Structure formats: C-alpha cells, structure tokens
Amino acid sequence: MDQINDMKRGEKGAWISIFAYLFLAGSKLTIAYIGTSDALWADGLNNSTDVVASIAILVGLRISQKPPDQNHRYGHYRAETIASLLAAFIMVAVGLQVLFSTITKMFEENIARPDMITAWTALGAALIMYVVHRYNLSLSRKINSSALYAASQDNRSDALVSIGAFVGIIGAQFGVYWLDPLAGFIVGVIICKTAWDIFKDSTLMLTDGFDEDRLKKIKEEISRFPEVKLVEDIKGRALGNQSVLDVTIKVNPELNVRQSHDITVHIEEELAEKHGILYTHIHIEPYNEK
Template identity: 55%
Template sequence: MDMYTNLRKGEKGAWISIGAYVFLSAIKLFFGFSGSSEALKADGLNNLTDILASIAVLVGLRISQKPPDENHHYGHLRAETIASLLASFIMAAVGLQVLANAIRSIFEPVAETPSLFTAWIALFSAIVMYVVYRYNLKLSQEIKSSAVRAAAYDNRSDALVSIGAGIGIMGAVFGAPILDVLTAFIIGLIIIKTALDIFKESVMTLTDGFDEDEVETLSVLVRRVPGVISLRDFKGRNHGNVMFIDLTVSVAPKLNVIESHWITEEIERKIQKVKPHCVILVHIEPDFSSPISRQDE
C-alpha cells in the first residue's frame, strides 16, 4: 500500500539525521576539547542525545510498517505518533538544558578563551543541520509523516543551538560573553516552544482528536453527493499518516442495495480525491421524513 511505501521513505530521513549527528558530534567534541570551547563541547554532547531522538523516530517508522494482526486491527501506524511524542520529550530536555546553561553562565565567568576556529566549526554545523532540516521538512510534507516532521524540527533546533554556540564563542573571543547568554536563552525558549507544539499535536492524535476544519471541509463534500439527504454523524481519527473516517448518512428509504452502495462509493471517491491516504466507512440509514426514492426522481 502507498502508506507503507511512504513510511519506508521516512526511514531515509531518520538515517540522514543519525548520520549527520554522528558526524557533527564527533567533530564538535574533537575541536571543542582541542580548541578549549565549552560551548562547542556542550553542543557536541547535545548532538549525542539527538541521535537517540532520531533512533526513536526510526524505530517508530519501522514498527508502523507492521501489518494488522489479531491485537492491532488497524495496524501499528500510531507507533509513528509515539515516536514523535518521545522526540518532543528529548527536545524539551535539551531546551531546558540550554536555558540552565545560559543562566549558569551568568554567574560562572569563562575560564579560558576558546579558539576562534571553534566558532567556525559551530557555524558550519548549523549550515549542515539546516540543510538536513529542509530535506526532512520537505520529506515530511510529501509523505504526511508526523515523526519525520518532528525530526525536522529537532534538526532546526540543533541548527539554532549551533548558531548560538558560534555567537557565544565569538563573544568570548572578542570580550563580549553576554552575547552567549542572551542567544542561548532565546534559543532555549525556541526549542521548548517547538517541543510543546509537537507534544500537543502528538497527544491530540493519540487521544483521537480531529481538526474541526477538516470535518467542515469533508462534510461539505459528503453533502454534495447525489442521493445524500443529510449527514447525520461524522467521526474522524488519525493513525500516523492515515486518516480513518466513519460516516452516517441518510438516503431515501426506497433505494435498493445497489443504489445505496453507489452512494457509498461516490462518497469514498469524493473524499479520497482530496485525502488519498484515507480509510472511509459509510453507514446508510433511511430518511423517512423525506420518502423520495431515486425511482421517484
């Protein structure tokens, strides 16, 4: 199915993130120690924790591809959302750590001036992570993956952290360490805000929340299907990149089975035209208040 193909594509984004974090953490820690830069060493350690977040996304995508079984009739698609939730926790922990370090640096003066070269390493890392962020963001939009989108936002947060580290190092080199504090504090707030956004979206999905705008848009499509007298009930939920919709519509009571089935198929066609990854269940009920059958029209 297409949805499983998309999940396999999503794994590529997770692997790219892991590769980038392994490479960047190695060079940051090496040059951080050799160049006496506490900021770059902290950024390198931060990337080590990001490897865990990317692995969580990768595992979630892999589990999501498992087919339905006797205990999971709808499949394992929500493992992707759980991976997004775990990624938000890791991002929040990193954001709090950045804030704590920024506050601590106010009271702890820099012991040794770092090498200016370490600032360029930090800025180079920011560029790399921004490229990875743009790739994963585009991929997440293409395959409609919340986990890959969470990974992309994590990539963006790390690009910001590296920019902050670079500014802080330059500030220390040129005698203005306060730049490090201000930049780190703002970046910490941005990371926490991003983590909260991912957390809220994940919780909404896991608790079967559904966007009201989606309900209104799809309801209009259903009501326009010939033969539908009224839309009596609409329920929707998301499992990873797949949308499940349960509908109850009323039709003329004199319709036969074939005619009623045509209406359900037309509803499915209308919705899947705008939502390709959608599973639809339509329940037909007779409307005795409008006893007009298709034969009478």
C-alpha cells in the same frame, strides 16, 4: 502497499538525520572542549539527544510497517506517533540540563573567550542541518509522515540553534564574554520549545484529536454529492500518517441496498483521491423531510 513503501522512504530521512547528528555531535563536543565554548557545547549535547530521537523515529517507522494482527486490527501506524512522543521526552530532558548548566556559567566571574574555530564549526553545522531540514520536510509532505515532519522541525531548530551559538561566540570575541553562555541558554530554550511542540502534536493524535478545519472541509465535499441529503455526523482520528473517518449520512429512504452501497463507495474513492484518506466508515440513515 503504498503506505508501506512510503514508510520505507521515510526511513531514508531518519537515517540521514542519524548520520548527520552523529557527525555534528562528535565534532561540536570535541571542538567546544578544545575551544572552550559553552554555546557550542550545549549545541553538541542537543545533537546527541537528536541521535536518540532520530533512532526512536526510525524504530517507530519500522514498527508502523507491520501488518494488522490479532491485537492490532487497524495495523501499527500509531507506533510512529509514539516514537515522536518519546523523542520529545528525550529532548526536553537535555534542554533542561542545558538551561541549568548555562545559567550557572552566566554568573561566573571568569568566563573564557572561545576560539574562533568554534564559531566556524557552528556556522558550518547550521548549513548542514538546514539542508537536512529541507530534505526531510519535503519527504514528510510527500509521504504524509507525522514523525518525519517532527524530525524536520527538529532539524530546523537545530540549524537555528547553531546560528545562535555562532552569534554568541562572535560576540564573545569582542569582549562580551557573557554572550556565549547566554547563547547556550537560548539553545536550551529552543530545545524545550521544540520538544513541547512535538509533544503537543503527538498527544493530540494519540487522544484522537483531528484538525477541525480539515474536518469541516471534508464534510462540505461530502454534502455536494447529489445523493446525500444530509451529513448527520462526521468524526476523524489519526493512526500515525493515516486518517480514519466515521461519517453518518442521510439519503433517500427509497434507495435499495446496492444503490446505497454505491454512494458510500463513491464517497470513499473521492476522499482517498483528494485527501489521501484510506479508511472511511460510512453509516447510512433514511432522510425524512419534516
């Protein structure tokens, strides 16, 4: 029930991102068209894709709340990770479009100087996105949501993109006209880089990757239990914002079934309390001194 409540809280962050992006995309594209700024236009296109990406994350969070069924015995937690992956694909498509568009503009002879209103629009957007970033980052850590964390990183890159657009537009005011399309090009690079980071993290989770340092720390904690003679093997994988562990431990062969069971319960309770791991499968084997 706590996981479901956390995901519902995560939806709030996704909705905030959607409304912020809708407002900023509309404002930037309109003002960029009026004020002839390539950097702000690229930034507005970036926010347009962010709307779709945020909707994908919202859908993923909704699906993740569905209870286990006949075909999904572990639940639907990975829908959240798939949503992050789809968001990465959408972002890279627009990032490449921005790159090709601004490269062409950089080599044009007649580049118009953007109006100052486009600079102030970019700066105001950066402040808005930084506030959204801080909110989603804090919420993602509280509920341990990979999708919302990805959204918060996208929010941060959007704030940086807007600052870059602001710098490019200001430079164009002093006669460095090529600085505006150059800022647009940098925007495209940042979009692609953010998409790659999200893609990398999502594919790691979907291919049952797990943080090796975290796994080592958990193994050391299990080894400290006095009844555990040896941690023979430990594996971890992620199901959305949930972690699953498969652990093989060796204990005194003289212990009965109830005593062995109590050991596994104590380990599971400690891992849930300290690391938030709610699914731990522990296999017990007899320990024989050589």
